[in-house]
Amino acid sequence: MKVNRSKGYARVDGLLLPSIVIVALITQIPILVTLGLSVVRWIVVRPDLRVSFVGISNYIQLFTTPSFLGIIVNTVVMTLASITVCTLFGLIISLTLNRQFPGVNIARIILIAPFFVMDAVAGIVWKTLMLHPSFGINSVIANLFGVTPVDFLGHYPMFTVVMLVVWQWTPFFVLILLAGLQSIPEEILESARLDGAGWLRTILRIKIPAIANHIEVAVMTGLIFILKVFGLIYVTTAGGPGTASTNLPFIVFRTGFYRWDVGRAAAMAVITVVLTLIFLNLLFTLVRRKSRELEA
Amino acid sequence: MTDARGGRTIRALRSTRAWKRTVGVLVALPIWAFCLAYCFPILYMFMTSFKTEADAVPPRLFFVPTLANYATVLSGGILPYLYNSLIITLAAMALSLLLGLPAAYVIVFGKLKHPDSVYFWFLSTTLMPAVSVIIPVFMVFRGLGALDSRWGMILVYMGANIPIVVWMVRSFLKDIPIELLEAAEIDGATRLSAFFRIILPLARGGIISTALLVFIFIWNEFFFAVNLTYVHAGTMPVFMASYMTQEGLFWAKLSAISTLTVLPPLILGWISQKALVRGMMMGAVKG
Numbered sequence: 001m002k003v004n005r006s007k008g009y010a011r012v013d014g015l016l017l018p019s020i021v022i023v024a025l026i027t028q029i030p031i032l033v034t035l036g037l038s039v040v041r042w043i044v045v046r047p048d049l050r051v052s053f054v055g056i057s058n059y060i061q062l063f064t065t066p067s068f069l070g071i072i073v074n075t076v077v078m079t080l081a082s083i084t085v086c087t088l089f090g091l092i093i094s095l096t097l098n099r100q101f102p103g104v105n106i107a108r109i110i111l112i113a114p115f116f117v118m119d120a121v122a123g124i125v126w127k128t129l130m131l132h133p134s135f136g137i138n139s140v141i142a143n144l145f146g147v148t149p150v151d152f153l154g155h156y157p158m159f160t161v162v163m164l165v166v167w168q169w170t171p172f173f174v175l176i177l178l179a180g181l182q183s184i185p186e187e188i189l190e191s192a193r194l195d196g197a198g199w200l201r202t203i204l205r206i207k208i209p210a211i212a213n214h215i216e217v218a219v220m221t222g223l224i225f226i227l228k229v230f231g232l233i234y235v236t237t238a239g240g241p242g243t244a245s246t247n248l249p250f251i252v253f254r255t256g257f258y259r260w261d262v263g264r265a266a267a268m269a270v271i272t273v274v275l276t277l278i279f280l281n282l283l284f285t286l287v288r289r290k291s292r293e294l295e296a
Numbered sequence: 297m298t299d300a301r302g303g304r305t306i307r308a309l310r311s312t313r314a315w316k317r318t319v320g321v322l323v324a325l326p327i328w329a330f331c332l333a334y335c336f337p338i339l340y341m342f343m344t345s346f347k348t349e350a351d352a353v354p355p356r357l358f359f360v361p362t363l364a365n366y367a368t369v370l371s372g373g374i375l376p377y378l379y380n381s382l383i384i385t386l387a388a389m390a391l392s393l394l395l396g397l398p399a400a401y402v403i404v405f406g407k408l409k410h411p412d413s414v415y416f417w418f419l420s421t422t423l424m425p426a427v428s429v430i431i432p433v434f435m436v437f438r439g440l441g442a443l444d445s446r447w448g449m450i451l452v453y454m455g456a457n458i459p460i461v462v463w464m465v466r467s468f469l470k471d472i473p474i475e476l477l478e479a480a481e482i483d484g485a486t487r488l489s490a491f492f493r494i495i496l497p498l499a500r501g502g503i504i505s506t507a508l509l510v511f512i513f514i515w516n517e518f519f520f521a522v523n524l525t526y527v528h529a530g531t532m533p534v535f536m537a538s539y540m541t542q543e544g545l546f547w548a549k550l551s552a553i554s555t556l557t558v559l560p561p562l563i564l565g566w567i568s569q570k571a572l573v574r575g576m577m578m579g580a581v582k583g
Binding site: 023029097099100101107111117121122125135140176217227248268 | 317320321323324327328330331332334335336337338340341344353354355395396398399402403406408414418421422423424425426427428429430431432433434436451452454455456458459462512515516519522523532533536537540544547550551554557558561562564565566569572573574576577
C-alpha cells in the first residue's frame with residue numbers, strides 16, 4: 001500500500017507561514033526600507049532641513065569622504081586579517097589536538113571557552129585586566145622585562161581589535177576543523193603511512209584536502225560574523241582613536257544613533273550589505289573553482 | 297609499532313603501561329599549557345572576581361579569596377538586567393523553536409514545490425548584517441512603543457533565530473527516513489501525532505542542542521540590545537557596557553559581573569558544541 005504523500009502532508013505546509021512572516025518582518029522588509037531611506041536626506045535632529053529625496057547623493061558624498069573610504073578599508077582589513085590568522089591558527093591547533101593524550105577531552109573543552117564568551121565581556125576583560133598599560137597583565141609582563149608597557153588600544157587599535165577577534169574565533173575554527181580531522185577514515189591515513197608519506201606531506205596532501213569542506217564552512221561562517229563585529233569595538237576602542245578602528249557596522253551605529261543622520265546611515269548599511277555579498281560571492285567562486293580543479 | 301629496532305629491555309619497557317603514560321604526559325604538557333594560556337583571560341577574570349578591589353588593582357598574585365564582590369554585585373542594579381536577559385532569552389528561544397521546528401518539519405517532510413528554495417531563503421537571512429535592518433526596526437519600534445520593551449526584543453530575536461533553528465533542525469530531521477513516517481501513517485497516525493511520536497523523540501538530541509545554541513546567541517547578543525533597549529528591557533550585555541563606562545575602575549566587581557554573565561553560555565556551550573559542528577556541517581553538505 002502506497003501512502004499518498006501529496007494528500008497527507010500538504011495540509012501541514014501551512015505551518016511554514018508564521019515563521020516566514022516573522023522572519024520577513026524582522027529581516028527582509030527592513031532591508032528594503034533601508035534601501036529606500038538611503039536615497040533620502042533625513043537628519044532627525046535637524047527638523048529645519050526637511051526630509052527630501054536626494055537620489056544617490058548620500059552615496060556620492062560617502063564615497064568622496066576619505067575617512068569613510070578608510071572605514072571600508074578597515075572593515076576589509078579587519079575581516080581578511082582575522083580570517084587568515086584564524087584559519088592558520090585553527091589548522092595548527094586542531095592538528096595538534098587531534099591525537100590521544102591524557103585529558104584530551106578536557107583540553108579541547110577548555111580551549112573552546114573563548115568562543116562562548118560574549119563580545120562585551122571579552123572586550124572588557126581584555127581592555128582592563130589584560131591590556132591596561134598600568135594595571136593589566138600587560139604591565140606585569142612589561143615590568144618583568146623592564147620595558148614600558150605598550151598602549152595597545154591607543155597606539156595599535158586595529159591590531160588589538162583583530163587580536164581579540166582572533167582570540168574569540170580561533171576556537172570556533174578549531175572546533176569545526178577538529179571535527180573534520182576526526183572524520184578522516186583511518187584507512188586513508190594508514191595507506192599514506194604505508195606509502196611512506198612524512199607528517200608534513202600527510203598534512204598538506206591528505207589531511208587538509210580531506211577537510212576542505214570543513215575549512216570552507218568555518219571560513220564562511222567566520223566571514224559573515226567577523227564582518228559584523230560590533231560589541232568588541234564598542235567596549236574597547238569605541239572605533240578610535242579618531243576612526244582608526246571603526247568598521248562599517250560601527251559607523252552605521254554612530255551615524256544613525258549619535259548624529260541621527262538617517263539617510264547617510266542607511267546608505268552605509270546598504271554598502272555593508274553589498275560588501276558582504278561581494279565577499280560571499282568571491283568565496284563561492286573560489287570554492288567552486290577549487291572543487292572543479294579537484295574534479296578535473 | 298616499530299619495536300623491532302630496540303633491544304629487548306627497551307621493548308619490554310616500551311610495552312609497559314607506565315612508559316606509555318609517561319610519553320603521553322610529556323606530549324600533553326605543552327598542549328595543556330597552551331590551552332590554559334589561551335584561556336588565561338577567562339581564568340584571570342574568574343580569579344579576580346574573588347579578590348578585593350585592593351588586590352585587583354594593581355594585581356596581586358596572592359590573596360585571600362572573598363565572595364564580597366558577588367554579594368555587592370547581586371544586591372546592586374544587576375538584577376533587573378539579569379531578569380530581562382533570562383526572560384527575553386528563554387521566551388525568544390522557546391518561540392523560535394515553536395515556529396522553527398514545524399517549519400523545518402515541513403521543509404523536510406512536507407509537500408512543498410521547492411523545499412530547497414525555502415530553506416535557502418531562511419539561510420540567506422542569516423547572512424545579512426544586523427545594521428541593514430536596525431534603522432527601520434528602530435523607527436517602527438518607536439512608533440509602536442516597542443522600544444526598550446521585552447516583547448519587542450523577543451520579536452527581534454525570533455526573527456534572527458528562527459532561521460538558525462530551521463537550518464540546524466533540518467539537518468537533524470534529514471537523518472530520519474521518511475519510511476518511518478509513512479509506516480506510522482499506515483498505522484493510522486495523523487501527521488500531528490507522527491510529529492510528536494516519531495520526529496520529536498528521534499531528533500530530541502539535535503533539537504535540545506539547537507535550543508542551547510539559540511539560548512547562547514540571544515544571551516550574548518549585543519547590537520540589537522544596545523540599540524533598542526535602555527533601562528526597562530536592557531539585557532546583560534547592555535548592563536556590562538554601561539557598568540564599564542560608569543564604574544569601570546572597580547575591576548574586582550567588574551570581574552564578578554563578567555563571570556556571572558559568561559557562566560550560562562559557557563556551560564551550555566560545552567554541552568552543545570558537538571551538535572553545533574554537526575548541524576553546521578550537515579547544513580553545508582546536504583544543502
